[in-house]
Amino acid sequence: MDLNWGRLGLLKGKLAMAMPLGKQGPHPTTFFHWSRTIKLLEQRLGPIGLCHAWAMPVHTCRQFLADLMLESHYDWLLCIDSDMVWDDTLIYRLLLDLVERPYIRFLSGTARMSGMENGKHASVIYQHRQDGWERQEVWPIDLFKVDRIGLFGHIIHRSVFESIQSPWYEGWDECYAFCDKVRAAGFDIWADGRAPFGHIGQYVVDGLPEE
Numbered sequence: 001m002d003l004n005w006g007r008l009g010l011l012k013g014k015l016a017m018a019m020p021l022g023k024q025g026p027h028p029t030t031f032f033h034w035s036r037t038i039k040l041l042e043q044r045l046g047p048i049g050l051c052h053a054w055a056m057p058v059h060t061c062r063q064f065l066a067d068l069m070l071e072s073h074y075d076w077l078l079c080i081d082s083d084m085v086w087d088d089t090l091i092y093r094l095l096l097d098l099v100e101r102p103y104i105r106f107l108s109g110t111a112r113m114s115g116m117e118n119g120k121h122a123s124v125i126y127q128h129r130q131d132g133w134e135r136q137e138v139w140p141i142d143l144f145k146v147d148r149i150g151l152f153g154h155i156i157h158r159s160v161f162e163s164i165q166s167p168w169y170e171g172w173d174e175c176y177a178f179c180d181k182v183r184a185a186g187f188d189i190w191a192d193g194r195a196p197f198g199h200i201g202q203y204v205v206d207g208l209p210e211e
Contacts, residue, residue: 003092005044010099015041016049016074019082020061025054026082027200033085040088049074059174062151063167070161080153084111085198093195094155097143105187108146108154109195110139111207121205124150125191126176137210141193149189151175153197160187 019026019034026034041048051068053061062079069077076098080086090109097107112121125136126148133148151174161168163185169178179189196207 003088005092008045008092008095008099011076011095012045013047013073014075015045015095016051016069016072016077017041018050018065018069018077018079019052020058020065020079021052021054021082024082029085029200030080030082033087034080037086037088037091040091059169059171062169062174062178066161066168067166070158075158076155077158078155079151080197081151083200084152085200085204086153086195090195090197093192097190097192098155101143104190105157105160106154106182106189107156108149108151108189108191109197109207110191110193110209111150111152111197111199112205113150113199113201121199123209124152124175139191139193139209141209143190143192146179146189146191147183148176148179149191151178152199153195160185163187 017038038048038050049069049072051065053064056064065079066077086109094107094109098104110125112123123135123137125139125146126133127136128147136146160182164181168181171177182189193209198204198206
């Protein structure tokens with residue numbers, strides 16, 4: 001993929017990057033990717049807002065980071081969990097989606113979590129069906145809408161937070177509860193299958209669909 005950063009000019013000075021750390025620090029590999037992405041974005045898009053939060057439950061971290069962004073002049077919050085891996089192409093892909101499709105206000109990559117459901121690397125993407133929630137294990141290598149998704153790596157516009165009553169993140173299932181609030185406020189949730197994050201368990205689990 002040709003990384004033509006000049007196409008992302010509309011995002012200059014509008015992006016903040018955050019990492020919710022929970023009660024532990026970042027995985028060393030994640031810290032490497034985090035540092036590299038910060039350097040890349042500052043080279044290509046100018047100064048970006050940086051924030052992290054730890055020594056508190058993850059949902060409290062997410063709330064704290066969103067509050068910080070809203071108190072700033074930034075419009076977009078790029079939030080990546082402390083046990084993920086990614087590359088430059090993934091970040092570029094997500095940012096390009098925002099420029100090419102200005103109606104998107106909540107965008108995520110894709111991922112699988114290690115050690116779930118008898119050792120299977122289960123998807124964290126859900127669609128609502130007549131008989132309840134269905135885990136989506138197969139998805140297009142393109143943009144697609146979701147009803148719920150884990151908040152492992154996503155970009156969200158300040159207008160989403162401004163349209164929902166705070167607190168936005170509550171309890172152990174803060175990811176899916178937040179998605180429900182977003183959809184209730186009239187926003188679509190988008191994911192891009194061309195932006196697969198890796199999740200660090202005993203080894204890195206890629207965020208690709210089942211074959």
